[in-house]
Amino acid sequence: MKKKYYKADTRQEDATQHRHRIRKLTLRGFLTAVVIAVMVRQLFMGNYENVFMGALTLILFAVPLFIDRKLGIDIPPGLEAVVLCFIFAAEILGEVDSFYTKIKHWDTMLHTVNGFLMAAVGFALVDIFNRSDKFAFKLSPFFLAVVAFCFSMTIGVLWEFFEFGMDSLFATDMQKDYIVTQINSVKFNPDGLNIVSRVPIKTLIVNGEDWIARFGGYIDIGLIDTMKDLFVNFIGAVVFSFIGFFYVKSRGKGKIARQFIPTVKDPPAAGSAMVEK
Secondary structure, three states: OOOEEEOOOOOOHHHHHHHHHHHHHHHHHHHHHHHHHHOOOHOOOOHHHHHHHHHHHHHHHHHHHHHHHHOEEEOOHHHHHHHHHHHHHHHHHHHHHHHHHHOOOOHHHHHHHHHHHHHHHHHHHHHHHHHHOOOOOOHHHHHHHHHHHHHHHHHHHHHHHHHHHHHHHOOOOOOOOOEEEEEEEEHHHOOOOOOOEEEEEOOEEOOOOOOOHHHHOEOOOOHHHHHHHHHHHHHHHHHHHHHHHHHHHOOOOHHHHHOOOOEEEEOOOOOOOOOOO
């Protein structure tokens, strides 16, 4: 009878990795097909800017694949699924299909997810360094969570800087406006004191048009949108920081956290044990 051999220490792991690859390829393939269909439709409609947005989306779809293959970092299926859906929701649904203006709180939802994702990225970077023998410092689970939180909030602030810069330099409207019906300011205090005066907006004529009748108030020019985005980014960052903290405390046993924290791929072990069957 012919003897069969297999690598006892890698067989189950290879099967798991195979299932993960299938899940990743299925989702990426489906979303890629949808994006290409959208690009073709927009091309026939003459919306060349939206065609560019589709091309940008396909490039962003390739980033997780590049990180996995070129940098040797294993991105869990859960994290990659969230990243791909986030890109699709932001670029195709948000920009091309105008979900930012059609669906209330669409932007808020994406900023919350972004806070979660950036905390995951920051946590993974520091955790990889923390476990490497090449680096002298070792952070406790608490400080790992703090670093992940700070990394996420920093990315959120930089993005708001980018939105403000685009609106200021190129007259875009990335910082969406909110309607305000009352102004609270010390500027209106009749005695010049540092006491807030509240002025309700009852009449407002802009270029001969009654804005109270049309919009219900005045616009805040992006301030509320910026603070709201940072707040929901904060919520997403806090949620993942808690998940990451308990992940490190249990040293990778958490099923939820394991789906969202990238790890460095182990190099193939030389002379893996062979078991006769």
